[in-house]
Amino acid sequence: MEHQLTDRTAASTTRGSLGGPAPGPVVEVEALNVDYGDFRAVKGLSFQVQRGELYALLGTNGAGKTSALEVIEGHRTPSSGTVRVFGKSPTDRAAVRPRMGIMLQESGFAADLTVAESVRLIGRLTGRSDTVERVLGAVDLTRKADTRVEQLSGGEKRRLDFATAVYGQPELIILDEPTTGLDIQSRDALWDVVEGLRQDGSTIILTTHYLEEAQQRADRIGLMHQGTFRHQGTVADLTRTLPASIRFTLPPGTPTPPLATAPAHDAAYQLETYQLQRELKRLLDWADTNGVELLDLSAAPTRLDDVFRAIDTAPVRS
Numbered sequence: 001m002e003h004q005l006t007d008r009t010a011a012s013t014t015r016g017s018l019g020g021p022a023p024g025p026v027v028e029v030e031a032l033n034v035d036y037g038d039f040r041a042v043k044g045l046s047f048q049v050q051r052g053e054l055y056a057l058l059g060t061n062g063a064g065k066t067s068a069l070e071v072i073e074g075h076r077t078p079s080s081g082t083v084r085v086f087g088k089s090p091t092d093r094a095a096v097r098p099r100m101g102i103m104l105q106e107s108g109f110a111a112d113l114t115v116a117e118s119v120r121l122i123g124r125l126t127g128r129s130d131t132v133e134r135v136l137g138a139v140d141l142t143r144k145a146d147t148r149v150e151q152l153s154g155g156e157k158r159r160l161d162f163a164t165a166v167y168g169q170p171e172l173i174i175l176d177e178p179t180t181g182l183d184i185q186s187r188d189a190l191w192d193v194v195e196g197l198r199q200d201g202s203t204i205i206l207t208t209h210y211l212e213e214a215q216q217r218a219d220r221i222g223l224m225h226q227g228t229f230r231h232q233g234t235v236a237d238l239t240r241t242l243p244a245s246i247r248f249t250l251p252p253g254t255p256t257p258p259l260a261t262a263p264a265h266d267a268a269y270q271l272e273t274y275q276l277q278r279e280l281k282r283l284l285d286w287a288d289t290n291g292v293e294l295l296d297l298s299a300a301p302t303r304l305d306d307v308f309r310a311i312d313t314a315p316v317r318s
């Protein structure tokens, strides 16, 4: 997929006609509940997404991410609570839809339409303006323009789904698991396009199960489990909630190090700490002073995966 979103004159967005970006958050979610019969899938969720942010809504399977996104997209009415997009109800389609691009987990294009016909249809359905050629180039489907949707591979269908979100370079783009099923080249290319859109001021809300993508790309993360946020903040905010670890093994006959932890086995130590730099320096100073070689020494910061794995033990936050 080539990055072909640099020619911003090719697409007519509503940005210019609005006389510059409006102040305030693009998305405001307040005490959102989503019920399916007796089952509450989203429980009192509150968050805001600021203009130009890339916000990743992460969580365990069934956490309620898609249910919350569907309300923001205007596809589902909240059971209670309020959601505002550009200060308006997301069900106010005439006001919101031209400014919001959505990539669903499955967009369901008609199987017998060609790729070019499908992309043209996006323009008619969303009210956004763009050219089919530009969008096909952006999602690297130019060579498939005359191919019927049913003949596309899984990854190609996913790129056609992505076209629905980037058509017209909208101000707000919602991507529900955008890179699932894409090979590494297509993933990198998709992120190039997203970065290009961000440079032009688009706001992105994303769900993904690829934590390294969220770790690299997101300004802020909302981590959901069983309908609520367990953590919300930057990657650093989230990883700070768990200790980092220092591991090493001591050679036989070494004096005992000044640590509040005993070796797990065979003089192999694992030290958990919220003060990685301070503890590591203390250990290295001790090893230096005592002429000790720390075998297999490693110091690992907390990763988003670790926070995710500990999600069951994290306190519930609305």
Ligand SMILES: Nc1ncnc2c1ncn2[C@@H]1O[C@H](COP(=O)(O)OP(=O)(O)OP(=O)(O)O)[C@@H](O)[C@H]1O
Binding pocket: 036, 039, 041, 059, 060, 061, 062, 063, 064, 065, 066, 067, 068
């Ligand atoms: N139409 C529905 N009727 C009844 N229950 C539903 C419906 N849609 C979703 N649910 C339930 O609501 C919960 C949240 O589902 P949702 O799809 O929002 O989760 P998710 O975080 O997007 O999950 P995943 O990561 O697995 O896609 C799940 O327990 C799911 O079974």
